[in-house]
Amino acid sequence: MFKAEQLAHTLHQLIEQGVWKPHQKLPSLREQAQTSGYSLMTVLNAYQELEARGLVFAREKSGYYVADQNMQPTALDRIEDSTLQSNIQMNSFVFDYLKSIQPNDILPFGSAFPNTALLHQPKLLQIVAQHARRKQSYESTASMPPGLLTLQQIIARRYSLQGIATEPQDIVITSGCLDALNLSLQAVAQPGDYILLQQTIFYGAWQAAERLGLNVITLPEHPEYGFDLEKFEQCLQMYPIKVCWLMLNSHNPIGFSVSDDIKQKIAQLLARYKVYLIEDDVYQELYFGSKKPLSVKYFDQDHRVLHCSSFSKTLGAGFRVGWVHHRKLSNQIQHLQLMSTIAVSPLLQHALVDFLSTHHYEKHLRSLRLKLEHHKKLFYRYLKQHLPAECEVYYYPSGYFLWIKLPKHIDSTQLYQTLLQHRIGIAPSQLFTVNRQQQHFIRLNCSFEFTNQTQHALDLLIHSITSAKFDQSSTYSDKP
Known part of the structure; x- marks a missing residue:
């Protein structure tokens, strides 16, 4: 454990024990450094870690203070129990909405993408320009499903570093996360099947269910934990659910991340009831603090989780390159891809390989x-x-x-x-x-x-x- 993390852990305990009360000012950086024996930079990093956890807040030219409950997540409302929705009508409204916010003079508080000013990467654009001058970067044969092998290898390596054993052939490169999610759903569900969705969820899930003619079971959010395990198992018992489509890290639109303990129990229930999970983890890299949250895929021992993500939320909509991680269904997903989006831009795949192979991406994140x-x-x-x-x-x-x-x-x-x-x-x-x-x-x-x-x-x-x-x-x- 790094020194800053050790100090943050100690200070966290003091706050939990009530030694420091809400709105009480913490010792200054210099005072804390003298008391603890750590450097000023270590103390600053520890305070910033506590701030990222929502335990303290900073006041300009004043210092750090213990946060009260107002800075903690407000308890979610529980409106009703699980519900069967058999006639979804969402596509028309989504279409009209997306068209309405397209004009350049609309301030995009409704956008699903981060501010492009934060995503601009001159080095990546330079790499794209270099590949644009190379004929081989346009050749599509190597980038046909499942995608460019070198990009598969890089993504597989990133999974392995997270503790998820992954081979390059487990990865299918797609045209963004939504493409990955839709291909995954088509691979495991047929019209008339039952799908479980969170009661409040990214509109792409509703659109996909409507398009495929699925029966939707909605699961209400847990008011404290975000995900209601008890209701989840009841749904698996009551309905012939074929697949779940869930977002558990940086949930869109609400924002909560489900604890790793709950994710492990979700994986166990999926295995017990033989149900697939399409895990939408497109915001996985946008956590605050030092600890990256795990995915349900991390706990998946029964190959029930199709893990989907993309570079579009970290590099911008222009780099709409995503992937599906699933060993057993890889070939089926590739077949479906050849009948729809066919292949992802070889130019973008080559450029991403070069960019991800350096330290630039991690520094950017x-x-x-x-x-x-x-x-x-x-x-x-x-x-x-x-x-x-x-x-x-x-x-x-x-x-x-x-x-x-x-x-x-x-x-x-x-x-x-x-x-x-x-x-x-x-x-x-x-x-x-x-x-x-x-x-x-x-x-x-x-x-x-x-x-x-x-x-x-x-x-x-x-x-x-x-x-x-x-x-x-x-x-x-x-x-x-």
Whole structure:
């Protein structure tokens, strides 16, 4: 354990034991260094680690203070038990929504991608330009399914470093994570099969279920842990579920990450009931602090987990190169790929091989995580200070989304339409759930620098919420 981690662990215990109370100021860096015997840099790193865990917060020119419960994740609402949804209708709304936020003059608080300014990598673009001048970089034969062997090898090596035994042939390169998820679902499910989804989940899962004609069982989020193991097993017992599609790290849109202990138990239940899991882990690299969360794939001993991810959330939408990790279904997924997306750009695959083979990618990830954490905390603090008391902001230490609960008389879709008139995009909860009781939430992308323009847009959002009126016909108005 590094010195900073040792010190952070000791200070964490003091906070848990109540030696330091909420809002109490911690010893200054110099005082802590003199007391502990560690260097100033070690103390700073320890304090920053505690800040990443949400245990302390910094005040400019003042120091570090113990955080109160307001900076801890707000307890999730439990609305209802698991529900059968047999007639999903999501595609049309998603299509209209995505078209509406495309214009360049829309401030993309509703985007699923991080701010492109954080993802710009001159070295990667330089590598792309070099390959663009090489004829062999366009040759598609080597990049046909399952993809470029050297890229498979690099991704397999990254899994192995996480403790997941992986061979290159276990990896199928895809056109982004959504392609990986859809191919995985087609490999294990047929029309009429039962699929289990989290009650609130990325809209791509709803679209896929609608397109394939699947019966959807929705699992409500656990109010404390994010994932309800007891309800999960009940669903596996009650319904002939063929496959689950779950997001357990930096959940989109809510933001929570499920504990490793729960993930291990999920893997055990999958094996017991012979159910597949499509694990959407596209935000796996965007954790805060020093410890990367594990995936369910890590605990998978029965080859039940199809693990899907992508470089698009760390390198940008222009590098929409993803993959599926599954040994036994690799050939089947490749066959499906040849009938749909066929192959991933050989130019991008070659460029990624060169970029990932150096230290540049890991350096970029470290910088990206720190910036996302900084921006997200600024957004969170500003919203907590200025939103009406009836609103709740769900803060989790990873990713770049905030999930905001509005007063129940405000429909998030109507709020999104109102803000579009001000050229501001947000993501309403209708994108993520078919539960009509859950339509008063919004997802906010917090990856942007906190500029005057950003603050002005947040002020318009806050004004639209505070000035919303509720009349007898349940309509929304934005009159000051």
